[in-house]
Amino acid sequence: MTNEECKKAVLDIIADIAPDEDLSNVKPDVRLRDQLQLDSMDFLDIVMELRKRHGIEVPEADYMRLASLDSCAEYLTPKFNALAAKS
Amino acid sequence: MNSGSHYDVAIIGAGLSGLAAGIRLAHFGRKVCIFERHNAVGGLNGFYSLGGRKYDVGLHAVTNFVPSGVKGTPLGKILRQLRIDRDEFALCPQKGSRVAFGPKGETALRFTNDFSVLEAGVASLFPRQADGFAGIARFVRETPLAGRGTQGSAREFIRTLVRDPLLEDMLLCPLMFYGSAREEDMDLDQFAIMFRALYLEGFARPLEGVRVMMRVLLEKYREAGGERRMKCGVRSIVVREGRAAALVLDTGEEVVAAQVLSSIGNAETDALMGSSRAEPPRLGYVETISVLDRPPSELGWGDDTIVFYNDSERFGYRNPPGQVDVRSGIICFPNNFEYGPGRGLKEGFFRVTCLANYDAWSNLPEDTYRADKLRWFGAMQGSAMRFLPPLSPPDALGRATVATDMFTPTTVEHYTGHLRGAIYGSPVKNPGGRTALSNLYLCGTDQGMLGIVGSMLSGITMANQHILRAQPERTPARGSANPGDP
Numbered sequence: 001m002t003n004e005e006c007k008k009a010v011l012d013i014i015a016d017i018a019p020d021e022d023l024s025n026v027k028p029d030v031r032l033r034d035q036l037q038l039d040s041m042d043f044l045d046i047v048m049e050l051r052k053r054h055g056i057e058v059p060e061a062d063y064m065r066l067a068s069l070d071s072c073a074e075y076l077t078p079k080f081n082a083l084a085a086k087s
Numbered sequence: 088m089n090s091g092s093h094y095d096v097a098i099i100g101a102g103l104s105g106l107a108a109g110i111r112l113a114h115f116g117r118k119v120c121i122f123e124r125h126n127a128v129g130g131l132n133g134f135y136s137l138g139g140r141k142y143d144v145g146l147h148a149v150t151n152f153v154p155s156g157v158k159g160t161p162l163g164k165i166l167r168q169l170r171i172d173r174d175e176f177a178l179c180p181q182k183g184s185r186v187a188f189g190p191k192g193e194t195a196l197r198f199t200n201d202f203s204v205l206e207a208g209v210a211s212l213f214p215r216q217a218d219g220f221a222g223i224a225r226f227v228r229e230t231p232l233a234g235r236g237t238q239g240s241a242r243e244f245i246r247t248l249v250r251d252p253l254l255e256d257m258l259l260c261p262l263m264f265y266g267s268a269r270e271e272d273m274d275l276d277q278f279a280i281m282f283r284a285l286y287l288e289g290f291a292r293p294l295e296g297v298r299v300m301m302r303v304l305l306e307k308y309r310e311a312g313g314e315r316r317m318k319c320g321v322r323s324i325v326v327r328e329g330r331a332a333a334l335v336l337d338t339g340e341e342v343v344a345a346q347v348l349s350s351i352g353n354a355e356t357d358a359l360m361g362s363s364r365a366e367p368p369r370l371g372y373v374e375t376i377s378v379l380d381r382p383p384s385e386l387g388w389g390d391d392t393i394v395f396y397n398d399s400e401r402f403g404y405r406n407p408p409g410q411v412d413v414r415s416g417i418i419c420f421p422n423n424f425e426y427g428p429g430r431g432l433k434e435g436f437f438r439v440t441c442l443a444n445y446d447a448w449s450n451l452p453e454d455t456y457r458a459d460k461l462r463w464f465g466a467m468q469g470s471a472m473r474f475l476p477p478l479s480p481p482d483a484l485g486r487a488t489v490a491t492d493m494f495t496p497t498t499v500e501h502y503t504g505h506l507r508g509a510i511y512g513s514p515v516k517n518p519g520g521r522t523a524l525s526n527l528y529l530c531g532t533d534q535g536m537l538g539i540v541g542s543m544l545s546g547i548t549m550a551n552q553h554i555l556r557a558q559p560e561r562t563p564a565r566g567s568a569n570p571g572d573p
Contacts, residue, residue: 018167020156037158041168041547044556048115060556 001080003073009080010072013049017042028069050076055083094120094314096554097334097344099321099359102130103539104531105350106304108546110169113311115555120344121313122336124320124504128305130350131503131510131532132539134298138490140378140434143296144502145510147393147419147438150265150284151540152178152200152291160288161232165543168551175303179424181290181392186257190398192474196257200289209254219248223258227282233536233548234276236518241278242271256402261285261395263404264417264440266537268368268511270405277516277537284538290392292424294432300539320504324359324527331527346554349522350531350546353513354506356522364523368509369406371496373443375464378490379435382422386435386483388475394418396474407444411463413470416441434489439471445496445507460493511537520549528553 001009011023014036021036032038043063050056056079058066065075096112098105101123112119127133133144151161155173166173183199185192196212198205202224210217223245241262245255259273262281267273273281293299308315316336324347325333331347349356354365384390397415404415419438422431451459468484478484496508505512516535520528528549536545 016170019172020158020163020167037163039159039164041164041551044551045168048555052115 001077001084003077006073006077006080007069009054010046010066010069010076013046013053014038017045017049026069028073031067032069033067054080056080092120092340092342094118094342094344096120096346096348096550097122097321097342098348098350099334099356100130100350100531101125101128101315101317102350102531103132103300103304103542104534104546104549105130105348106301106308106546107165107169107543108348108350108530108550109313109315110304110307110311111547111550112554113308113313114170117554119313120342121308121315122319122321122334122342123315123317124337125502126318128315128317129297129301131499131505132297132301132542133502134296134301137492140490141296141298142376142492143298143421144494146292146297146539147265147417147421147440148181148290148292148424149176149178149300149540150281150288150290150538152180152289154180154200161284161540161544162288164232165540165547168547169304169307169543171303171307176300177293177295178291179294179426181292182390182423182425184261184290184393185391185395186260187394187396187474188253188257188260188398188402190473192394192396194253194257198286200291202287205286213249213251213254216249216251216254219250220254220258222248223282224287227279227287230276230279230283232280232283232544234280234518237275239275241273241275244275244278252401256397258282259404260397260402260415261393261417263402264395266511266541267404268370268509268516268532269514270369271403274516276518277535280537280541284541290424292421294424294426294430296421297539304543321359323361324356324524326360326524329523329525331524345526347524347527348530348546348549348554349527350529352505352531353515353517353529353533355504356527356529358506360524366513366515368505368507368511368513370511371406371443371445371448371499371508372440372510373411373448373463373467373495374438374440374493375467376492377437377468377484377488379437379484379487380489381487382431382435383420383437384422386487387478388420388437390423391418391420391475392423393420394471394474396471398470398473404442407442410444410447410459411467412442413463413466416467416471418471418474435487437468437484439467441467441470443496445500445509448495448497449500456495456497460495464491464493520553 095117098121196208417440499508512532530549
């Protein structure tokens, strides 16, 4: 998986948990919560959807790594690829 | 006896908070079962049929209503968290409501879903208090949705900004009637939550009432794989080593769950463990319902949605010494919402709600109880009608009435299991939801959120905090700031 595919996977999740948000212009280097109305409840949903859809575990100590799309990609892409390599 | 049902989470009570918690948990793969003693879902916000008509139990109006596009509100949060499309709830905004004080309601403040209407009313009736009122609104806007977590007196807070006791009482009256379990005052947090819910946001209702919302919740719960068992209450909680080790059902069957969420109330949950530590609730209500052969507006009653009234110099909010306190109350006309062109309720409804004393209603012989209900039915409606335009002819209400119903605190206790029929529960709230048992949590009215939207938010928040987010059995007293938040 590439970084761009990983960002797309995260955006797909956000689109489902926050259908009322406009995701067409999300800047990858800006904190998600600074450009979208997302609170800690919503980040909990992102984490849980990552587990549910992709089998990826994000421990609570690492939640801050999901701050922006860029940091999501940096943190999650290796996890996606490690899972893919296993299967 | 030991058939050994085992769940990740057992939820006691299929009201709004229990169902909302269940949806969250089932959506994220927990094996969940909701146990409900009644044969219908809804709890304090249920519905029933009588004589071929459908009635809502508790719902006058859904508070916390905001139009589509308003962000960061409780309604938006529950829709997101439960994956509900706004249109599914089919909420229609109110026409407008009123706080009417004085023997005939001469002093009135109108409020709608547009806060500026109330601001203008305050500025015109209480010009010297307008700045103080703006200060209250500012404070509420700056208060987090779940409150500040402080215990304070709403009256003391209001008095730092507003120096007219009439305005103080008029602002508090609707907020207390729609959610205070505390006599004569409100917790400051509850005040902020209710001020936002009623004044900053507003009222709405689905045309077909609360059952529309219940249907949506049940559908989501079922789709997510949640189980529920109806007519199957929890009789007791087996406590071992500080944990809820098992639940004993009304059938005698034992069920084991790693975690338990109870929506039935603090004292009610304590009673399942054979203890009575929690302070018992105090405030009961009585409500009359008249079904009319025409909309109330055609009787000449205008288009008020809700009227909160009080005829006395000060507004008293306490357990009445007699059976009912008719000096103040709530009038609700479910017809007066903006249902859209050509849409509306087929019949008119006129509901009047007053504070009632549980003890004065309980343990009465059946014929006394019936006679008392009949007597108070007339007294309550007569008192309430002082705050509406006079009818012509004077007996027009009786002529237009095609059916009536009435509930008392004992009715509420009988159908919902809430002690003393107290619809707002214990005067002492438990915002954290923790109990003496490490795997048992409270949600619902005694956790402290209020109204239809609040109760759903309560179930969601407790499920998130204690079950979905936390590792099981983590130590209590986590701060409100989560250092790991992105």
